Amino acid sequence: MSEILKLSDFSVSFDTPRGDLHAVRGVDLSIAKGESIGIVGESGSGKTVLSRATMGLMPSTATCTGTVEFKGAVISNLSRAEVRKNWGTGMAMVFQDPMTSLNPVRRIGSQLMEALIVRLGMSKDQARARSVELLERVRIPDPYAAMKKYPGELSGGMRQRIVIAIAIACTPELLFADEPTTALDVTVQAQVLELLAELRQEFNMAMILVTHDLGVVAGQTDRVIVMYAGQIVEAASTTDLFRNMKMPYTEALMKSIPRMDQSSGQRLRVITGRLPDPTTPEPGCSFAPRCEYATDKCRTEKPPLVTTQTGHQYRCFFPIGGSL
Amino acid sequence: MAGSGKLHLRLDSDPLLIVQDLVVQYKVNRKSFVSAVAGISFDVLRGETLAIVGESGCGKSTLGKAIMQLPRPQGGTVVLDGVDITALDGNDLRDVRPKVQMIFQDAISSLDPRLQVKNIIDEPLKVWKKGTAAERSVKVDNLLNSVGLDPVVVRDRRAYEFSGGQCQRISIARAIALDPVLLVCDEPVSALDVSIQAQILNLLQDMKEKLGLTIIFISHDLAVVKAVSSRVLVMYLGKICEVASPDDLYARAAHPYSRALIAAVPIPNPDVIVKRISVDGEPPSPVNPPSGCRFRTRCASASERCAAEEPQLQEVGLGHFVACHHPVTN
Amino acid sequence: MKKAQSLLIRFSQVALVLLGATFLVSILIRQLPGDVSLLINPVASEAERASLRHELGLDRNYFSAYWMWLSRMFQGDFGFFIFGGKVLPVLKTAIPPTLQLIFYTQIVALTVAVPLGVTSAYKQGTRFDRFTSTTLFSLSSIPNFGIGLILSLIIGVKIGILPPSGYKPISEGLIDHFRLMVLPVLTLAIAPISTYTRLLRAEMIGALREDYVLLALSKGLSDRRILLRHVLRPSCTTLMTSAALSMGGLIGGALVIEIIFVIPGMGTQLAKAIGMREFLAIQTYVAFIALFYITFNSIIDVLIGVVDPRTRSRRA
Numbered sequence: 001m002s003e004i005l006k007l008s009d010f011s012v013s014f015d016t017p018r019g020d021l022h023a024v025r026g027v028d029l030s031i032a033k034g035e036s037i038g039i040v041g042e043s044g045s046g047k048t049v050l051s052r053a054t055m056g057l058m059p060s061t062a063t064c065t066g067t068v069e070f071k072g073a074v075i076s077n078l079s080r081a082e083v084r085k086n087w088g089t090g091m092a093m094v095f096q097d098p099m100t101s102l103n104p105v106r107r108i109g110s111q112l113m114e115a116l117i118v119r120l121g122m123s124k125d126q127a128r129a130r131s132v133e134l135l136e137r138v139r140i141p142d143p144y145a146a147m148k149k150y151p152g153e154l155s156g157g158m159r160q161r162i163v164i165a166i167a168i169a170c171t172p173e174l175l176f177a178d179e180p181t182t183a184l185d186v187t188v189q190a191q192v193l194e195l196l197a198e199l200r201q202e203f204n205m206a207m208i209l210v211t212h213d214l215g216v217v218a219g220q221t222d223r224v225i226v227m228y229a230g231q232i233v234e235a236a237s238t239t240d241l242f243r244n245m246k247m248p249y250t251e252a253l254m255k256s257i258p259r260m261d262q263s264s265g266q267r268l269r270v271i272t273g274r275l276p277d278p279t280t281p282e283p284g285c286s287f288a289p290r291c292e293y294a295t296d297k298c299r300t301e302k303p304p305l306v307t308t309q310t311g312h313q314y315r316c317f318f319p320i321g322g323s324l
Numbered sequence: 325m326a327g328s329g330k331l332h333l334r335l336d337s338d339p340l341l342i343v344q345d346l347v348v349q350y351k352v353n354r355k356s357f358v359s360a361v362a363g364i365s366f367d368v369l370r371g372e373t374l375a376i377v378g379e380s381g382c383g384k385s386t387l388g389k390a391i392m393q394l395p396r397p398q399g400g401t402v403v404l405d406g407v408d409i410t411a412l413d414g415n416d417l418r419d420v421r422p423k424v425q426m427i428f429q430d431a432i433s434s435l436d437p438r439l440q441v442k443n444i445i446d447e448p449l450k451v452w453k454k455g456t457a458a459e460r461s462v463k464v465d466n467l468l469n470s471v472g473l474d475p476v477v478v479r480d481r482r483a484y485e486f487s488g489g490q491c492q493r494i495s496i497a498r499a500i501a502l503d504p505v506l507l508v509c510d511e512p513v514s515a516l517d518v519s520i521q522a523q524i525l526n527l528l529q530d531m532k533e534k535l536g537l538t539i540i541f542i543s544h545d546l547a548v549v550k551a552v553s554s555r556v557l558v559m560y561l562g563k564i565c566e567v568a569s570p571d572d573l574y575a576r577a578a579h580p581y582s583r584a585l586i587a588a589v590p591i592p593n594p595d596v597i598v599k600r601i602s603v604d605g606e607p608p609s610p611v612n613p614p615s616g617c618r619f620r621t622r623c624a625s626a627s628e629r630c631a632a633e634e635p636q637l638q639e640v641g642l643g644h645f646v647a648c649h650h651p652v653t654n
Numbered sequence: 655m656k657k658a659q660s661l662l663i664r665f666s667q668v669a670l671v672l673l674g675a676t677f678l679v680s681i682l683i684r685q686l687p688g689d690v691s692l693l694i695n696p697v698a699s700e701a702e703r704a705s706l707r708h709e710l711g712l713d714r715n716y717f718s719a720y721w722m723w724l725s726r727m728f729q730g731d732f733g734f735f736i737f738g739g740k741v742l743p744v745l746k747t748a749i750p751p752t753l754q755l756i757f758y759t760q761i762v763a764l765t766v767a768v769p770l771g772v773t774s775a776y777k778q779g780t781r782f783d784r785f786t787s788t789t790l791f792s793l794s795s796i797p798n799f800g801i802g803l804i805l806s807l808i809i810g811v812k813i814g815i816l817p818p819s820g821y822k823p824i825s826e827g828l829i830d831h832f833r834l835m836v837l838p839v840l841t842l843a844i845a846p847i848s849t850y851t852r853l854l855r856a857e858m859i860g861a862l863r864e865d866y867v868l869l870a871l872s873k874g875l876s877d878r879r880i881l882l883r884h885v886l887r888p889s890c891t892t893l894m895t896s897a898a899l900s901m902g903g904l905i906g907g908a909l910v911i912e913i914i915f916v917i918p919g920m921g922t923q924l925a926k927a928i929g930m931r932e933f934l935a936i937q938t939y940v941a942f943i944a945l946f947y948i949t950f951n952s953i954i955d956v957l958i959g960v961v962d963p964r965t966r967s968r969r970a
Contacts, residue, residue, distance in 0.1 A: 087873065092873070104962075186585060216590045253518060
């Protein structure tokens with residue numbers, strides 16, 4: 001498998017009044033063509049920053065270090081104007097909230113046609129025809145009418161389909177989907193996830209699915225990365241991860257979600273405490289203060305990211321089920 | 325669904341709350357109305373947690389607020405503890421209000437960010453003249469303790485300094501300050517991270533046991549509902565689809581819509597084969613709802629009868645009611 | 655059908671506001687101290703004074719006097735000056751200079767403020783941004799008659815590249831007309847330039863943080879295109895509202911500036927009329943000023959609807 005994206009020792013920090021905020025710390029990651037990867041974590045884990053920074057969509061207060069390679073070429077040292085050449089055509093993004101990710105004062109048609117005209121150099125008529133095709137592809141009923149509408153006239157599910165249509169308009173090879181279904185109703189969520197899976201197949205598009213929902217990850221990805229406090233704390237193929245969780249954090253996260261396949265009225269397991277303050281890194285394992293298995297070693301020494309023979313990675317001195 | 329009917333009411337068990345034929349309408353423009361709640365009846369027994377489940381726009385939040393007479397429903401009765409509060413006015417209604425308290429989804433914005441925590445919780449006590457300043461101060465500390473916050477650390481800080489989970493704890497303390505009998509929780513955990521969500525759900529459970537509260541839990545999340553409720557009411561476009569115990573509902577949902585909802589929830593287990601009986605499309609506009617059964621436009625088993633006749637709630641198992649002409653059986 | 659209906663509603667709203675404003679003014683004018691008839695002709699006989707009061711409607715109650723003025727207006731009689739002459743011909747010469755002054759000012763203010771606001775928002779926190787906001791802030795803190803006098807003195811008298819005061823209609827030569835307008839327009843425009851720039855900057859900074867800007871970026875569009883196509887338009891609504899609201903201040907400002915630059919517009923005439931207690935003229939002038947204000951606001955309202963579809967349903 002050839003790689004489409006490779007991150008090496010990638011870190012992102014923000015300059016804040018309280019000091020440097022380390023949002024992403026030393027991430028190594030590679031994604032193959034057409035592969036689907038889930039990045040799981042709670043808010044503040046750095047998952048959204050990681051995906052946006054990889055793409056290069058960062059405000060000027062952010063500092064990124066390490067390298068990002070896209071299709072074999074390093075893009076992390078390029079100017080914004082150079083990086084921009086990949087946006088839309090090489091990699092694209094779908095955002096969480098379809099209510100805010102479309103421009104409220106412009107018609108759907110013009111927002112969709114824009115990239116086709118500017119990036120692919122299509123004529124207006126070509127772009128219009130292609131836009132209608134795209135809307136049909138994401139199953140918008142009556143695409144001609146939809147082209148003339150404003151985002152405010154459409155439901156959340158419809159808007160998210162349109163955002164997806166915009167993202168795939170220039171057939172990118174890598175799609176970042178940042179909580180694409182969190183703001184949607186369950187039945188619509190299922191439809192949108194199915195649509196994304198189809199499109200991925202159709203365009204042989206790699207996807208990075210950023211989510212807090214382990215359920216969404218389980219059904220949609222080949223591989224899962226669990227992030228905590230800006231670091232990768234566990235990474236494995238999806239089936240491997242759910243079968244043998246190594247990292248106590250992943251396990252705690254699993255146990256704290258209410259599940260439909262459990263009987264009702266049970267008390268939920270709780271992860272006590274909160275995420276650590278990202279401006280003052282812990283001396284030891286960043287999960288140690290909330291971990292039920294933590295020892296003195298965990299609190300004083302940073303565990304390295306261990307890789308097993310099966311390729312399962314975890315960052316823990318005392319993995320569940322023992323090492324290896 | 326479209327269901328009407330009152331077969332599921334348990335009037336002989338002395339319910340704390342009896343809602344009958346409740347109608348809440350909003351004006352869309354000069355001529356048309358939306359019936360966000362279109363003639364719903366249900367009851368809640370003392371100590372029960374009734375979950376109201378449905379997708380956005382189904383009227384579940386409106387229903388929750390209508391119980392508190394916010395705004396006043398256009399029709400139907402709400403009987404709380406033997407008193408018909410739809411018939412009350414002015415001060416009489418004001419006197420009843422503290423008995424029902426609400427917790428909202430967005431805890432952070434439901435608290436005034438500039439107020440100190442102690443004042444947020446003290447305010448209802450002060451308004452209702454519950455004790456002297458010193459007595460109230462003790463009560464505020466007790467309330468904070470009971471929701472798992474340290475009064476010494478927390479009481480003088482202001483709401484904007486807290487995270488979503490902590491704000492939700494403060495909201496709960498504020499809500500229980502006036503010893504309500506009924507707590508209406510509108511999506512109380514959907515804005516929270518999973519690890520915090522579990523903390524808040526457990527806290528609500530504790531409060532309920534300790535204070536003998538009755539809870540109406542409004543949510544779109546079927547997994548959360550399953551964990552906390554003792555009875556579930558599924559809504560679609562302002563009507564009831566199905567009423568059942570959570571275990572019954574998840575094992576033997578009889579309404580096609582309930583089935584679709586349950587099937588659509590992603591299970592965190594890659595070995596579970598996803599059954600694709602989810603529904604297509606999105607709910608139609610409530611301005612112009614379908615005739616007969618309101619779900620029929622998205623329902624695979626819809627027939628002519630569904631368009632002509634609104635299904636009534638019928639009992640399909642012990643305490644399991646469904647409003648459907650073609651209920652699904654296992 | 656719906657459009658005609660909403661237009662009708664709008665029109666009747668405008669009419670109501672106009673009626674209210676002019677009626678209020680008619681009452682206020684009557685509160686001015688002193689018997690006008692005495693002021694005009696101190697040696698008039700009782701009968702002469704009574705007949706004058708009758709002609710001015712001063713012997714009637716508020717409503718009846720107002721009705722007298724209003725019904726004459728509808729018959730095309732815009733009133734007369736107590737000291738002789740009709741109001742209508744004066745009005746005809748006074749309206750164009752004032753309208754031109756205000757119109758040019760809005761255009762200048764917007765053409766300066768929009769690029770300044772967009773650039774300051776884009777270069778937020780840089781030296782350019784800080785320099786612009788400090789300069790505008792200090793300029794806008796000087797009252798406009800002060801600026802007017804300084805400009806007139808320095809540019810008009812000392813340097814002498816532009817005439818310090820006066821007015822010529824367009825018919826007497828476009829170049830002369832504009833040369834005379836430059837200084838008064840500049841004077842009037844400084845306050846709105848400052849307001850518009852700051853407003854637009856704040857709005858655009860807010861809009862730049864929106865998800866749809868990120869989506870536009872991730873399509874690979876250029877910053878310039880994003881600023882102009884995606885950010886400016888939603889930010890314009892506030893700017894337009896502010897332009898409409900600033901109309902009141904601008905009319906008031908224009909009245910003062912006209913006097914400084916000796917422009918024979920509504921301001922000059924109104925000042926004269928107030929000094930002379932010209933009841934009917936004041937009332938007619940005020941009616942026209944109110945009409946400008948309301949018409950301009952209605953046009954802006956419609957434009958906002960065109961620019962921002964979100965406001966259309968809200969208004970319906």
